[in-house]
Amino acid sequence: MKKQQGGLQKRKALVGYAFIAPWLIGFGIFCLFPVVYSLMFSFSEIQDPTTFSFKMVGLQNYMDAFLVDTEFLPNFLQSVGDTLINMVLILFFSFFIAIIINRKIRFRSFFRVVFFLPVILGTGFILDQILGENLQEQSINVVRDLLFSEEVVRAVPAEFLEMVQELLNRITVVLWNSGVQILLFLTGLQGISSSIYEAARVDAAGEWEQFWLITLPLMSPMILLTIVYTLVAGFTNSSNVVLEYILEIAFEKNQLELSSAMGWIYFLFIILFVSLTFLFMRKPIDRASNR
Amino acid sequence: MSVEKGLKIRLHSGSIGRLSFGKFVGFLLLAAVAVFMALPLVYVVTTALKPLNELFYFPPRFFVEEPTLKNFKDLFLALDGLDVPFTRSLFNSVFVTVTVVLLVILLTCMAAYGLVKHKVPFANLIFSMILMGMMFSQYVIQIPNYLIVNGLGMVNTYWALIIPKIAVAYNLFLVRQFVQQIPDPFLEAARMDGAGELKIFFKIVMPSLKPVIATLAVFSFVNNWNDFFTPLIFIQDEALKTLPLAMQMISSGNSIARAGAASAATFITVLPTVLIYVFMQKHVVDSMAYSGIK
Known part of the structure; x- marks a missing residue:
C-alpha cells in the first residue's frame, strides 16, 4: 500500500513536471541563462568581440564601476532617491484616493477604470519613447494654461513658476504610477468589516479616531505589500536613469563587461533593500494589525 | 434605553x-x-x-x-518613401502579438497548475528563481539574450519576437495565486472519475482561471503590442518589422506631410490596447486586486 502510494506520488510529480516543462525551458533559456551569462561577463574581459572569447579578471569591472566611471554612482544615487521619493508620494496619494473611492461615491467603477488606465498606457516602451513625454507635457501644459494666465505669469517670480512646474511634473509621475497601488489599497479597505466601524461609532469615536485606530492598523499588512511592490516597480522601471545609463554603456560604448557588473551591483542592491525593508517592517506591522 | x-x-x-x-x-x-x-x-x-x-x-x-x-487616408494609401506598406507592419504586429498572447496563456497556466497542484520536488526552488527573475531588470540582460537568440538562428524571423517572450516570471507569479484557490478535492474527484490530466486541465483548471486569463491576455497583449526594444534588436528585415518600429520610421521621416500620417499611426497603435482593456477591465481590476490579498 505504502509502496503503491509512493509510486502514485512519483507519477503525480512527473505529470507536474510535464506541465511545467515548456514554460520552465523557456524561462531557463531566455531569463535564467542570460542572467548567469551576464554574471560571467561581469567578472571577465572580452578579448575578441566577434567570438566573445574572454578571460577572467576578477572584481576589476566592479571596481571600475565605482572608482573609474564618474557617472555610475551619481546616476545610481539619483535613481534610488527618485524611487524612494516617488514611493512615499505614491503611497500617500493612492491611499488617499482609495479612501475616497471606497466611500460609495457616484461613478465609482468609472473612476476605477480611469485610475488604472496609466498601467495599460504606460507599460509600453513606445509610448515612453515617442509619445510619453510629449503626452504628459501636453496635459501639464493644459493645466498650466488654466492656472497661469498672462497676468499671473507677469506678477509671480519665475522661480516660483519653475517650482510649480517641477511640482506638476512630480504629480504627473505619481499619478501615472499609482494604478496598481490604488487597487491594492481598495481591496484592503473593502476587507475591513463594517461592524468594526459601527462598534466604534457606538463608542462615539469620530472619523479621525476611526482612521487612526481602525483603518491604519488594519491596513498595515497591505501597506507593506504596496511598499514592496512600489519599490520593485520603481527600481526596474525602464525610464529609470541608472538603467538607462547601464544600457548606454552596453550599447553605445560597447563595454558589455562593465555594463554587466553595474547591472549586478544594482540587482544586488535591489534584493538587499527590498528584503531589509521587509524584515524591518514586518514586526511592527504584525504587532499593529494584531492589536 | x-x-x-x-x-x-x-x-x-x-x-x-x-x-x-x-x-x-x-x-x-x-x-x-x-x-x-x-x-x-x-x-x-x-x-x-x-x-x-x-x-x-x-x-x-x-x-x-x-x-x-x-x-x-495618407497613412494607408499615399505613404511614399517606406519600403513596405503600413498594413504589412500592422499585420506583423497582430500576428506576433496574438501568437504570443495565446502561448503565454496556455503555457503559463500549465506551468502554474503543475507547480501548485502536483507537489513536485524543488517547487520552492523554482518559485524563488521566479521571484528573483521578477527583480532582475530585463533590459540589463539584452546582450546575453541576443547572443542566445542569435545562436538559435532566430534573428530576423518572427520567432525572435515570439519564443523569448513566452515565459515571463511575473505572469507565473500572478497565475499561481489563482491556481492555489482551486480546491484540491475538486481535482481529486475528477481523477477518481477517471478523467485524464489533460482533460482535468482543460475542463476544470482553465475555466476556473478565467479572470486571471483575461488579465494575462491584457497585460501580455499591451506589453508585446507596444514592444519597441525587441524588434529593434532582432529584426532588420523591413517586411518583418512591427508597428512601433514602423511608427518610428514614419515620424522620423522629415517630410512635413509625414506628420499627419504619424499622428494617425499613433492613434491606430494606441486604439487596440485601450479597447482590449475597456472590454476586459472588470476581470483585470478584480483579479489584480485579488492577487494582492493572497
Whole structure:
C-alpha cells in the first residue's frame, strides 16, 4: 500500500513536471541563462568581440564601476532617491484616493477604470519613447494654461513658476504610477468589516479616531505589500536613469563587461533593500494589525 | 434605553451629514484628477484628426478646430518613401502579438497548475528563481539574450519576437495565486472519475482561471503590442518589422506631410490596447486586486 502510494506520488510529480516543462525551458533559456551569462561577463574581459572569447579578471569591472566611471554612482544615487521619493508620494496619494473611492461615491467603477488606465498606457516602451513625454507635457501644459494666465505669469517670480512646474511634473509621475497601488489599497479597505466601524461609532469615536485606530492598523499588512511592490516597480522601471545609463554603456560604448557588473551591483542592491525593508517592517506591522 | 437609541441616531445622522460634504469634496477631487489622467488619450484622438496646418501650430493647441480623416487616408494609401506598406507592419504586429498572447496563456497556466497542484520536488526552488527573475531588470540582460537568440538562428524571423517572450516570471507569479484557490478535492474527484490530466486541465483548471486569463491576455497583449526594444534588436528585415518600429520610421521621416500620417499611426497603435482593456477591465481590476490579498 505504502509502496503503491509512493509510486502514485512519483507519477503525480512527473505529470507536474510535464506541465511545467515548456514554460520552465523557456524561462531557463531566455531569463535564467542570460542572467548567469551576464554574471560571467561581469567578472571577465572580452578579448575578441566577434567570438566573445574572454578571460577572467576578477572584481576589476566592479571596481571600475565605482572608482573609474564618474557617472555610475551619481546616476545610481539619483535613481534610488527618485524611487524612494516617488514611493512615499505614491503611497500617500493612492491611499488617499482609495479612501475616497471606497466611500460609495457616484461613478465609482468609472473612476476605477480611469485610475488604472496609466498601467495599460504606460507599460509600453513606445509610448515612453515617442509619445510619453510629449503626452504628459501636453496635459501639464493644459493645466498650466488654466492656472497661469498672462497676468499671473507677469506678477509671480519665475522661480516660483519653475517650482510649480517641477511640482506638476512630480504629480504627473505619481499619478501615472499609482494604478496598481490604488487597487491594492481598495481591496484592503473593502476587507475591513463594517461592524468594526459601527462598534466604534457606538463608542462615539469620530472619523479621525476611526482612521487612526481602525483603518491604519488594519491596513498595515497591505501597506507593506504596496511598499514592496512600489519599490520593485520603481527600481526596474525602464525610464529609470541608472538603467538607462547601464544600457548606454552596453550599447553605445560597447563595454558589455562593465555594463554587466553595474547591472549586478544594482540587482544586488535591489534584493538587499527590498528584503531589509521587509524584515524591518514586518514586526511592527504584525504587532499593529494584531492589536 | 431610548436615550441611548436617540444618542446613537443623532451620532449616526451627524456622521452622515459630515460624510456627504466630505463625499462631495472627494468627488470633485477625483473628477479633477480623472480628467487630468484622461487628457493624453484625448490628445491622441484630437491630434489624429487635425489637418496639417493645425498640427504645426506653435504653441500646439489641445483641441482640433476642423477635424478631418485625411491623415488616415495618407497613412494607408499615399505613404511614399517606406519600403513596405503600413498594413504589412500592422499585420506583423497582430500576428506576433496574438501568437504570443495565446502561448503565454496556455503555457503559463500549465506551468502554474503543475507547480501548485502536483507537489513536485524543488517547487520552492523554482518559485524563488521566479521571484528573483521578477527583480532582475530585463533590459540589463539584452546582450546575453541576443547572443542566445542569435545562436538559435532566430534573428530576423518572427520567432525572435515570439519564443523569448513566452515565459515571463511575473505572469507565473500572478497565475499561481489563482491556481492555489482551486480546491484540491475538486481535482481529486475528477481523477477518481477517471478523467485524464489533460482533460482535468482543460475542463476544470482553465475555466476556473478565467479572470486571471483575461488579465494575462491584457497585460501580455499591451506589453508585446507596444514592444519597441525587441524588434529593434532582432529584426532588420523591413517586411518583418512591427508597428512601433514602423511608427518610428514614419515620424522620423522629415517630410512635413509625414506628420499627419504619424499622428494617425499613433492613434491606430494606441486604439487596440485601450479597447482590449475597456472590454476586459472588470476581470483585470478584480483579479489584480485579488492577487494582492493572497
